Amino acid sequence: MRIFITGATGFVGGHVARAFAERGAQQRVLTRPTSNQSGLEGLSGLEFVQGDLRQAVRLRSALTGCDVLVHVAADYRLWVQDPDAMYAANVEATRTLLRLAAETGVPRVVYTSSVATMGFDRDGTIVDEATPVSLAAMIGHYKRSKFLAEQVAIEAAGRGQNVIILNPTTPIGSGDAKPTPTGRIVVDFLNRRFPAYVDTGLNLVDVEEVARMHVMATECGRPGERYILGGENLSLKQILDRMSTITGLPSPTIKVPHGAALLFAFFDEWIIGRLRGREPRATVEAVRMGRKIMFANSSKAEQELGFKVMPVYGALRSAIDWFVRQGYAPATPVSREAVH
Numbered sequence: 001m002r003i004f005i006t007g008a009t010g011f012v013g014g015h016v017a018r019a020f021a022e023r024g025a026q027q028r029v030l031t032r033p034t035s036n037q038s039g040l041e042g043l044s045g046l047e048f049v050q051g052d053l054r055q056a057v058r059l060r061s062a063l064t065g066c067d068v069l070v071h072v073a074a075d076y077r078l079w080v081q082d083p084d085a086m087y088a089a090n091v092e093a094t095r096t097l098l099r100l101a102a103e104t105g106v107p108r109v110v111y112t113s114s115v116a117t118m119g120f121d122r123d124g125t126i127v128d129e130a131t132p133v134s135l136a137a138m139i140g141h142y143k144r145s146k147f148l149a150e151q152v153a154i155e156a157a158g159r160g161q162n163v164i165i166l167n168p169t170t171p172i173g174s175g176d177a178k179p180t181p182t183g184r185i186v187v188d189f190l191n192r193r194f195p196a197y198v199d200t201g202l203n204l205v206d207v208e209e210v211a212r213m214h215v216m217a218t219e220c221g222r223p224g225e226r227y228i229l230g231g232e233n234l235s236l237k238q239i240l241d242r243m244s245t246i247t248g249l250p251s252p253t254i255k256v257p258h259g260a261a262l263l264f265a266f267f268d269e270w271i272i273g274r275l276r277g278r279e280p281r282a283t284v285e286a287v288r289m290g291r292k293i294m295f296a297n298s299s300k301a302e303q304e305l306g307f308k309v310m311p312v313y314g315a316l317r318s319a320i321d322w323f324v325r326q327g328y329a330p331a332t333p334v335s336r337e338a339v340h
Contacts, residue, residue, distance in 0.1 A: 001218075004066045004106070006030045006053065006097070007073030011176045011183070012112065012168065014039035015211035016072055021045055023215055028062050030073065039175050053093035054085070060100050068218050069101045072112040074149075076142065078181050083141040090145035091152065098156045098163065108162045110217045113150045115169040115203065115228055115296055116143045124201060124293035126233065129167075129226045129300055139292075150226075157224035164221035166213060169230035169296050173207035173315045174322035186319050189243050190329030196254040197236050201293040204239065205231035206315035209308055216305045227305060232312045233295040239316075246317050248333030 003020055007013030008029045020027055021043040028047045031037065040046060049062045053073055063069060075089040094111065101109050119133030138144040150165060157163040176183035182202075188194050210229050221227065234242075237251075244251035301307035323329050 001067045002026045002028070002065060003068045003070055003218075004028045004030070004049075004059075004063050005070040005072065007071070007112070008040060009035040009037055010073065011178065011180055012171050012207060012210060013072035014175055015173070015207050016070060016112075016214045017046070018043060019208075019211040019215050020070075028066065030059070030062070036177060039177065053089045056093045056096040056100070059097065060104060063097075063100050063104045063106055066104075066106050067108065069097060069106050069109045070112075070214055070218075071097055071109065072214075074112070074114075074146065076180055078140065078142055080141060086141050087145050087148070090142075091148045094149040095152045098152065098161065102156070102161050108218060109153075109156075109164070110214055110221065111150075111153045111163055111165050112214070113153070113165050113167045113226070114143075114146045115167045115230065115294065117147045117150050117167065118228070118294075118296065120292040120294050122291055122293065124295055126295045126297050127228075128297040129228060154224070154226075162223045164217045164223060165226040166210075166217060167226055167228045168210045169203035169205045169228065169294070171207040171210050172204050172312060172319050174318045175207075176319060176322070177326075179323075179328070183319065183323070185239075186243065186316075187323055187328050189240060189249065190247065190320065190323060190332065192249065194240065194252055196252050196256045197240060198256050199235070199237075200291070201233065201235045201295055202239065203230040203233050203294060203296045204312040204316070205229055206310055206312060208315070209310060213301065213305055213307055216307075220305060222304065225300075225304075227301040227307070228296050228298045229301055229307060230296040230298040231309055231315075234312070242313065242316060243320065246313075246320055246332075246334065 003025050008017040026045045028049050030049050030051055051059050075086045080086050118127045119131040138147045153163050153165050170182050213229050240251045
């Protein structure tokens with residue numbers, strides 16, 4: 001099997017590439033000149049193709065002769081100076097890649113969307129693929145761009161293209177080099193920069209199981225269907241407490257009202273983002289998102305793809321150990337004890 005994969009130098013995509021390599025797949029991997037390829041070291045069967053999502057029209061030859069397009073790449077940021085660049089990478093590139101896949105005869109497409117496109121509310125209702133949702137419910141450019149990109153994939157499937165859509169919740173594990181907004185929560189906790197928390201909830205999923213599902217989707221996913229890939233539904237406080245148990249570091253005990261968090265984010269975004277041109281630690285978009293409890297149900301993926309809903313403790317520990325080994329944070333009290 002020959003695969004064209006985007007996003008393989010990123011967090012989720014790197015694990016996806018590894019999962020396909022373990023199955024013996026031949027992979028054409030899209031990279032940019034600045035891409036960090038360290039996560040792909042040791043993998044066999046890789047052919048590197050240099051390009052850019054914003055110039056996806058140039059990737060026709062890379063898709064020619066492939067059995068599957070696995071489109072993992074996305075611009076995943078909760079704050080951007082230029083929103084147009086995010087829509088170009090997330091929406092228009094998806095549209096172009098799907099068109100090129102159809103024109104070059106690629107038999108199957110696996111598109112990595114996000115649980116962010118689902119219909120969450122503030123009451124903690126557990127959503128599934130059938131929960132009603134609309135573009136108006138999407139907060140911020142990231143969610144809106146992913147929602148629109150998913151609609152592009154659904155429309156392509158409606159025209160008869162073999163497209164399977166995967167909706168991971170919040171992947172966690174080793175190799176989050178950037179790191180993603182979720183990985184930044186872990187890094188901030190490890191560096192004791194998490195003095196307080198807000199009342200919100202997330203679903204955390206092991207990134208390795210998400211990667212395995214990309215392989216399974218090529219084998220048994222139903223065209224046109226969406227599959228939520230989620231693990232444990234946890235409040236932010238529960239996540240911080242679990243990291244405390246793993247590391248020996250104290251978990252914050254001060255709960256900040258959303259209004260106060262929003263005010264802090266506004267000033268942080270204005271001073272750090274607008275005046276200094278750097279990504280702020282707290283964003284208005286992230287706080288607004290936090291008002292919604294992002295709990296999800298993965299029964300459909302369990303039944304149709306063989307997805308396994310697992311406790312997230314192991315993946316959380318893997319992420320912590322990796323960040324410490326890579327120098328993102330100092331050794332924790334627990335790891336110091338282990339050394340001695």
